[in-house]
Amino acid sequence: xxxxxxTLGVGIGFRHPFRSELFRQQQQVDFLEIVAEHYLDxxxxxxxELELLAAHFPIIPHAIGxxxxxxxxxDDLYLxxxxxxxxxxxxxxxxxxxxxxxxxxxxxxxxxxxxxxxEAVDVLCRNIDxxxxxxxxxxxxxxxxxxxxxxxxxxxxxxxxxxxxERSDCGLLLDVTNLHINAVNYNYDVRDFFNELPLExxxxxxxxxxxxxxxxxxxxxxxxxxxxxxxxxAEVVASVAVKGIVLERDENLPPFSELVNELERxxxxxxxxxxxx
Amino acid sequence: MELAVIQKSxxxxxxxxxxxxxxxxxxxxxxxxLGLSEQKVLELSTLSPSQVNLFATSLKxxxxxxxxxxxxxxAWKLGKKFNSLFWQxxxxxxxxxxxxxxNDAIAFATFIVKNAEIAASDRL
Ligand SMILES: [Fe+2]
Numbered sequence: 453x454x455x456x457x458x459t460l461g462v463g464i465g466f467r468h469p470f471r472s473e474l475f476r477q478q479q480q481v482d483f484l485e486i487v488a489e490h491y492l493d494x495x496x497x498x499x500x501e502l503e504l505l506a507a508h509f510p511i512i513p514h515a516i517g518x519x520x521x522x523x524x525x526x527d528d529l530y531l532x533x534x535x536x537x538x539x540x541x542x543x544x545x546x547x548x549x550x551x552x553x554x555x556x557x558x559x560x561x562x563x564x565x566x567x568x569x570x571e572a573v574d575v576l577c578r579n580i581d582x583x584x585x586x587x588x589x590x591x592x593x594x595x596x597x598x599x600x601x602x603x604x605x606x607x608x609x610x611x612x613x614x615x616x617x618e619r620s621d622c623g624l625l626l627d628v629t630n631l632h633i634n635a636v637n638y639n640y641d642v643r644d645f646f647n648e649l650p651l652e653x654x655x656x657x658x659x660x661x662x663x664x665x666x667x668x669x670x671x672x673x674x675x676x677x678x679x680x681x682x683x684x685x686a687e688v689v690a691s692v693a694v695k696g697i698v699l700e701r702d703e704n705l706p707p708f709s710e711l712v713n714e715l716e717r718x719x720x721x722x723x724x725x726x727x728x729x
Numbered sequence: 730m731e732l733a734v735i736q737k738s739x740x741x742x743x744x745x746x747x748x749x750x751x752x753x754x755x756x757x758x759x760x761x762x763l764g765l766s767e768q769k770v771l772e773l774s775t776l777s778p779s780q781v782n783l784f785a786t787s788l789k790x791x792x793x794x795x796x797x798x799x800x801x802x803x804a805w806k807l808g809k810k811f812n813s814l815f816w817q818x819x820x821x822x823x824x825x826x827x828x829x830x831x832n833d834a835i836a837f838a839t840f841i842v843k844n845a846e847i848a849a850s851d852r853l
Contacts, residue, residue: 489827492827493827493828517827521736522736523732523733523736524733524736529827530827533827552736554740554825555733555736555737555739555740556733556736556737556740556741557825558737558740558741558744558823558825559823559824559825559826559829560740560743560744560788561788561791561792561824561829562784562787562788562791564739564740564743567732567735569732571731571732572732575732599780599781599783599784599787600776600777600780600781600784602735602739602776603772603773603775603776604735604769604772666783668783670787
């Protein structure tokens with residue numbers, strides 16, 4: 453289904469603190485994912501940085517603030533700036549989340565869960581249609597974590613994601629860590645979740661570790677990847693021809709060599725399954 | 730159409746602690762203010778207050794982290810007071826747009842200055 457997309461291999465979410473190490477160990481990183489918002493209103497230095505990164509790595513723009521699930525529609529200025537950035541980078545795909553971040557003039561500032569309803573599916577599909585009038589690069593959608601489930605669900609989360617992907621014909625950015633965290637916090641079986649997902653739509657994976665706080669597993673991107681997540685990565689990569697796997701570490705950054713070790717482990721899982729060399 | 734009203738209500742619960750407390754104390758009392766049907770307001774009242782509070786706190790922590798990065802010298806100079814001032818400030822202003830973290834940092838810096846001026850005039 454997404455077999456025409458190129459295989460990128462193993463990448464990392466770009467973060468400033470490891471910039472020089474990244475260039476020193478360039479051969480360990482096949483591609484970069486950048487947070488699109490950091491470059492929508494870029495300063496001269498950010499522009500230069502982006503040029504430098506793009507000259508050395510394939511880049512996947514990862515958007516966090518488009519708010520595809522907003523029933524009131526999309527922010528036009530934001531969408532046009534995002535489209536211009538994506539056009540300039542000309543990536544094989546780009547990504548956003550299945551969530552909303554804006555409503556009633558309030559910018560919540562984080563990915564917020566949608567109620568799993570038919571109306572929310574309609575809203576997502578309508579907004580994605582609109583996005584496609586500006587951006588013709590394939591869009592892949594990411595599953596999020598949530599600290600509270602929104603009442604009024606008419607279907608399970610997996611059915612909701614499946615419905616959105618099928619109707620909008622988008623790929624899936626499967627965040628394996630998010631899936632693990634939700635399964636732990638809401639006490640469900642990840643395999644049941646997989647069974648309801650159109651796994652053939654998986655294009656890319658995200659992985660990292662979170663931390664525990666007051667009995668809740670938090671999606672803080674602040675720890676090394678736990679064994680349960682490695683196990684899930686191995687299962688998904690064995691059954692799906694993923695095009696890329698991205699380590700998404702933001703907080704509590706260890707020496708870059710530790711991140712490279714995680715990339716190597718992901719690379720070897722891909723190799724074992726003949727996803728790349 | 731209903732989703733827009735639900736999302737606006739949720740956005741308010743996540744960012745306005747006073748409204749959140751009023752809602753969880755008596756959901757029907759804020760029904761009209763939020764523009765929700767009685768059925769929806771009762772449905773939303775099944776949200777877990779502790780989970781919503783945790784999410785609301787995490788949003789403020791996220792803003793604090795971004796603002797601290799943009800005002801490193803201010804954070805260094807103020808030490809622990811930087812955080813306590815930020816908690817006082819956080820609900821007085823909600824940043825938005827592409828440059829929201831920059832706007833947040835500028836608004837917080839202005840808040841710190843005003844706070845210092847009031848403290849100085851109190852000492853006179
Ligand atoms: Fe992710």
